[in-house]
Amino acid sequence: MGNLSFVLPALGFLLLCCAVSAKQPSTNVKYKDPKQPLRTRVKDLMSRMTLEEKIGQMVQIDLSVAKPEVMTKYLIGSVLSGGGSVPAQKASPETWVNAVNDIQKAALSTRLGIPMIYGIDAVHGHNNVYNATIFPHNVGLGVTRDPKLVRRIGEATALEVRATGIQYAFAPCIAVCRDPRWGRCYESYSEDHRIVQQMTEIITGLQGDLPAKQKGIPFVDGKRKVAACAKHFVGDGGTVRGINENNTVIDKKGLFNIHMAAYHDAVDKGVATVMISYSSLNGVKMHANKKLVTGFLKNKLKFKGFVISDWQGIDKITYPPHSNYSYSVFASVTAGIDMIMVPYNYTEFIDEITSQVKRKIIPMRRINDAVERILRVKFTMGLFEHPMGDHSLANHLGSKEHRELAREAVRKSLVLLKNGENADSPILPLPKKAKKLLVAGTHADNLGNQCGGWTITWQGLNTTDLTIGTTILTAVKNTVDPTTQVVHIENPDREFVESNGFDYAIVVVGEPPYAEGNGDSTNLTIPEPGPSTITNVCGSVKCVVVIVSGRPVITQPYISGIDALVAAWLPGTEGQGVADVLFGDYGFTGKLARTWFKTVDQLPMNFGDPNYDPLFPFGFGLTTEGKRQYMSK
Ligand code: BGC
Ligand code: BGC
Numbered sequence: 192m193g194n195l196s197f198v199l200p201a202l203g204f205l206l207l208c209c210a211v212s213a214k215q216p217s218t219n220v221k222y223k224d225p226k227q228p229l230r231t232r233v234k235d236l237m238s239r240m241t242l243e244e245k246i247g248q249m250v251q252i253d254l255s256v257a258k259p260e261v262m263t264k265y266l267i268g269s270v271l272s273g274g275g276s277v278p279a280q281k282a283s284p285e286t287w288v289n290a291v292n293d294i295q296k297a298a299l300s301t302r303l304g305i306p307m308i309y310g311i312d313a314v315h316g317h318n319n320v321y322n323a324t325i326f327p328h329n330v331g332l333g334v335t336r337d338p339k340l341v342r343r344i345g346e347a348t349a350l351e352v353r354a355t356g357i358q359y360a361f362a363p364c365i366a367v368c369r370d371p372r373w374g375r376c377y378e379s380y381s382e383d384h385r386i387v388q389q390m391t392e393i394i395t396g397l398q399g400d401l402p403a404k405q406k407g408i409p410f411v412d413g414k415r416k417v418a419a420c421a422k423h424f425v426g427d428g429g430t431v432r433g434i435n436e437n438n439t440v441i442d443k444k445g446l447f448n449i450h451m452a453a454y455h456d457a458v459d460k461g462v463a464t465v466m467i468s469y470s471s472l473n474g475v476k477m478h479a480n481k482k483l484v485t486g487f488l489k490n491k492l493k494f495k496g497f498v499i500s501d502w503q504g505i506d507k508i509t510y511p512p513h514s515n516y517s518y519s520v521f522a523s524v525t526a527g528i529d530m531i532m533v534p535y536n537y538t539e540f541i542d543e544i545t546s547q548v549k550r551k552i553i554p555m556r557r558i559n560d561a562v563e564r565i566l567r568v569k570f571t572m573g574l575f576e577h578p579m580g581d582h583s584l585a586n587h588l589g590s591k592e593h594r595e596l597a598r599e600a601v602r603k604s605l606v607l608l609k610n611g612e613n614a615d616s617p618i619l620p621l622p623k624k625a626k627k628l629l630v631a632g633t634h635a636d637n638l639g640n641q642c643g644g645w646t647i648t649w650q651g652l653n654t655t656d657l658t659i660g661t662t663i664l665t666a667v668k669n670t671v672d673p674t675t676q677v678v679h680i681e682n683p684d685r686e687f688v689e690s691n692g693f694d695y696a697i698v699v700v701g702e703p704p705y706a707e708g709n710g711d712s713t714n715l716t717i718p719e720p721g722p723s724t725i726t727n728v729c730g731s732v733k734c735v736v737v738i739v740s741g742r743p744v745i746t747q748p749y750i751s752g753i754d755a756l757v758a759a760w761l762p763g764t765e766g767q768g769v770a771d772v773l774f775g776d777y778g779f780t781g782k783l784a785r786t787w788f789k790t791v792d793q794l795p796m797n798f799g800d801p802n803y804d805p806l807f808p809f810g811f812g813l814t815t816e817g818k819r820q821y822m823s824k
Contacts, residue, residue: 225576232575233566237559239303245562246544248305249524251499253534254278254290259297265541266301268565269530270294271310271361272319273502274649274706281321284588287355288580295356295578306578308418308569310359310499314378315763316344316597317351317588318646322659324351324593324764325642329364329390330741331604331760333380333784334812338392340600345396347596349417350587356580358411358572359418361466363393365453366423368742370795371785372433374710377643377741377761379428381784382797383809384452391456394419401461409496410461411572414581418572421457423468423501425483426450433795435708436469436507446472454492463496463568467528469504476508478523485527497529497564505531520544524553529561589659594765599821601759601768607779607813608746608787609756618695618735618755620775620815624672625694629732630679632724634739635699636664643741643761644706651704660764663699663737670770682720688731696728697773701739701759715791716745725749737769743787747806758783778817782810 221227222236237245247266254277257270278290291309298307317323326332326344335341352360367387368379380390395401397419399412411418426439429450439450454465465488468477477483478500488494505523506513513519520543523531533540547553569575587593610617634640638660639652647657655662661669668677680687688696700721716722717738726749728734735755738744739762750756757779759769771777787807788796796802798809 223575229567229570232570233563236303236305236566237563240562242545242548242558244303244305245558246541246548248562248565249530249544249558250537250540251310251530251532251534252537256535256537257294259293261537262294262297262307263301265537267298267307267537268305269308269310271532271534272312273534274312274645275319275647277319284354284585285582287320287357288582291356291580295580299578305566306569306574308359308574309357310361310420311352311357312362312645313348313352313360313417314362314364314645315761316348317355320351320355320588321647322589324589324597325646325658325660326597326763327600327604328377328643328741328761328763329380330377330785331762332390332600333386334606334760334781335600335603336386336389336782336784337603338389340603341390342392342396343596344600345393347593349397350415350584351589351593352417353415353581354584354588357417358574359420359464360397361420361422362397363391363419363421364423365391365421365457366428367449367453368428368433368785369449369797370430370433371715371742371788372712372791372794373428373430374435374705374707374712375427376433382786383784384449386784387453388456391421391453391460394421394457394460394462398461398463405461407458407493407495408461409463409568409571411463411568413573414577415584416572418463418568420464420466420499421454421462422466423470424465424477424488424498425454425468426472426477427468427470430470433711435711438471438474440473454488458492458494463572464499465494465496466499466501467504469501469507478504478508478528479526481526489527495564496568497561498527499530500528500532502532502534517543517547521547521552524557524561529564597763598765598768598771601762601765602772602777604760604762604781605769605772605779606758606781606783606811607755607815608758608807608811609750609753610813610815611754617815618733619773619779621695621697621735621773623670623675623774625675627676627678627691627693628671629683629688629691629693629696629728630664630667630677630699631681631683631696631728632699633681633721634663634701634737635681635697636662636679638662638764639704640701641739641761641766642704642763644704644710646704650706650709653703658764661766663766663769666767666770667697667773669767670774670776682724683727685727685731688728693732695733695735697735697737698724698728699737699739700724702741702744705741710741713791714745715742722749726752729753735773743785745791746787747789750806758787772817775815776817776819778815779812780814782812783807785809787811
């Protein structure tokens with residue numbers, strides 16, 4: 192019995208080896224040889240691929256359907272985690288790496304052993320992952336005007352993404368949000384394309400330094416870096432009234448000056464991929480815009496990486512979505528989209544595209560172009576040599592060093608909008624030593640609110656236990672003198688505030704978390720009880736109001752009753768950065784990267800427009816002295 196139980200598996204193993212070696216080309220083939228030039232490897236591999244294998248490379252499916260048997264049967268080239276798509280709730284890096292590696296093993300077991308590439312929205316740190324460092328959303332980073340800082344954030348994010356076995360981030364969003372009514376305005380660095388252009392430096396952080404002479408060629412520097420994705424091409428931030436996925440009406444000059452500008456920088460920096468926008472441009476769906484995707488991005492800008500669709504983006508070419516899928520497949524692929532984020536109905540997509548290629552409706556050279564680009568990125572980043580996730584990077588996830596960096600970013604992203612009635616009577620910085628201080632507001636002790644959308648889930652959560660971090664309340668308690676009594680009440684009434692003898696109050700209010708279209712707003716108000724908290728507290732005691740929001744919001748009605756006003760945007764997990772500046776350890780330095788309007792009927796209103804009459808103009812930001820200096824940038 193003992194012998195047999197040894198012999199049988201051994202026999203099975205032998206048979207398996209024979210089967211595998213019969214199926215797989217020998218290892219001295221050119222595409223497997225890292226010493227061969229990139230071009231040779233791509234060409235060699237392409238020459239061995241069947242149509243089925245080529246089409247598989249063009250398909251991206253969601254983790255929830257990426258079972259090993261699906262990977263092998265359909266020869267799938269890419270997998271993603273959509274917002275909140277995780278292997279397990281609060282999954283550890285180990286669980287993540289194992290989940291990604293299991294999918295990878297399946298991909299590698301196919302005839303040619305082409306590794307899959309795994310993508311995720313790491314848009315303010317590795318935001319789907321529990322215990323990751325959550326950085327401020329882009330709207331706050333634009334305020335810093337600090338490309339080197341943003342580059343370091345890219346480096347940290349790349350490491351955290353790799354710590355979970357993932358090699359590809361759907362970031363940065365280089366939208367130029369021209370109307371804050373847009374629910375994605377916080378994903379945009381600025382209304383000014385020049386700031387967005389500067390911030391493309393995050394690509395270098397994510398992917399690594401582009402070697403000289405590589406300008407424009409996709410480049411990802413090994414196992415600690417990730418492929419980046421400039422999105423959403425193009426004009427996503429310019430839609431009418433800021434309606435998500437809507438139509439951008441603009442002339443050529445406006446398009447190229449404002450919305451296209453940062454794509455030049457992204458391509459120059461070797462960005463590996465570009466994601467297409469759901470929106471339309473002058474009535475043409477970007478997912479079907481051959482002129483711009485192929486004509487401009489690929490032919491004119493000479494972008495050599497791959498173009499990816501958005502999530503069910505091709506389905507949305509028609510209205511209602513998915514109502515003429517044959518057309519969607521035809522229009523998107525012939526427009527020049529290389530990889531389709533399907534992400535669920537992969538058999539339907541594969542059947543349709545295969546049939547159109549066989550009937551010569553989609554030309555074979557279009558498929559070859561797509562696959563060549565996808566393989567080029569996979570080879571460049573060393574995916575064939577290092578396909579598996581590395582457990583040894585786990586300690587980078589949410590590391591002290593990364594949290595310190597996020598805290599620095601928070602400090603630099605704050606904008607001081609008001610500080611006393613005039614320069615002679617500043618309220619800030621606040622004294623650390625006081626008898627009694629009040630902290631109030633819906634956003635004072637709520638990590639989920641502080642992080643916003645795209646945090647743990649797609650829409651974000653308004654809870655505190657969603658991940659690990661420091662709320663602004665905790666940060667205040669950490670910072671004040673031990674003798675100072677900190678009283679926290681979310682929404683105190685006026686009588687309570689008046690009768691308690693507070694030295695001063697900090698009120699933290701703002702927007703609830705949201706993502707994409709769910710964040711579209713026509714009124715841009717802070718929801719109740721935010722406004723009542725402001726009036727109850729600020730009417731009775733000296734107060735600082737900190738607004739946590741994805742964009743400028745209506746503040747004009749309260750401003751005269753507020754002693755000091757700070758825009759904190761969506762700071763992320765490191766709320767300590769807010770207290771560092773409120774209490775004067777560091778100075779306020781941030782300058783508005785967006786116009787702060789008075790009323791919604793002024794919108795859209797951007798810096799440089801005629802009749803520009805904001806509450807606070809683009810570039811505005813008061814300063815204070817800080818006790819500490821930054822060591823280096
Ligand atoms: C968003 C993209 C995102 C993708 C994958 C889409 O809905 O528009 O920004 O990368 O989903 O989650
Ligand atoms: C996914 C997101 C995606 C969105 C688009 C959600 O279900 O989780 O990643 O961006 O759908 O509609």
